[in-house]
Amino acid sequence: MTANLIDGKKIAAETRKNLQIEVNQLVEAGVKPGLAVILVGDNQASRTYVTNKQKSCKAIGIESILIELPDYVTENELLNQIEELNNRDDIHGILVQLPLPKHISETKVIETISSEKDVDGFHPVNIGKMMTGQDTFFPCTPFGILEMLKYEGISISGKHAVIVGRSNIVGKPMGQLLLNENATVTYCHSKTKDLASYTREADILVAAIGKAKMITSEYVKEGATVIDVGMNRDENGKLCGDVDFADVSDQAGFITPVPGGVGPMTITMLLYNTVKSAKNKINHRNLK
């Protein structure tokens, strides 16, 4: 392996340490950051994500409450629950674990969460602020990737970033955040013709596809930074990314592993956004 490994676990641990100091300061100032997580139904993967998020909150002193609703809950009941949390002073962040049962509109749910408590960064107001270069809550996965690039001192300005994947939660906001940092951005997706002709031009290549080990060395320019968002199972049921790590790590300049790369940073940025929201509250209080 010739590439430098971007150790997401280490960067996440350092970031969380700093966040813990901020949480202590907030508590001293009389505001304990609080996150409410709503889990609808009994999807095992969702439950694992929620448990991890709660544990991570607890570890740095963020209060986290879990609201579990049955999968037959009506859309109105869920929206009312969100409104109740919007009005609670002790809750600074609200997260509804996706996906939701088919009879509930995710769009309506996201739009009902107060944009001031939208620590996932999915609310259209926050997306709009991100697009217009304003400070706001950024979606956690791309935000975590941006932090990793900055931590490693990888320059973004003037670089060509190629994003494979255009989901609302990863691909699209990733491109926008890199554009905000003055990268030249190309988006690719399942309808892109001759994908490798684009990815081979990338100084920074972000794979957010959901296809195990699809990105092999033929897709990568020598010395490129390769960020692997994918979380898939390989033929032996082992967790793996969208990038064929063994193959690409001889070609890349920097690379993230799976596990231990993007994943730990995603939850870290959720904690970051929750602390940010609590700090916003103190600032509002001081302005009054």
Ligand code: NDP
């Ligand atoms: P989506 O399924 O919503 O999006 C996948 C994207 O990949 C789509 O835009 C799709 O194109 C594109 N795509 C699919 N197949 C191809 C192909 N053959 N060539 C080019 N593009 C293709 O996934 P997400 O964005 O939600 O997640 C992507 C991956 O990242 C998943 O493995 C997920 O588990 C993981 N993930 C990891 C996180 C972490 O914290 N580590 C957080 C979130 C996600 P089109 O739009 O045309 O369909």
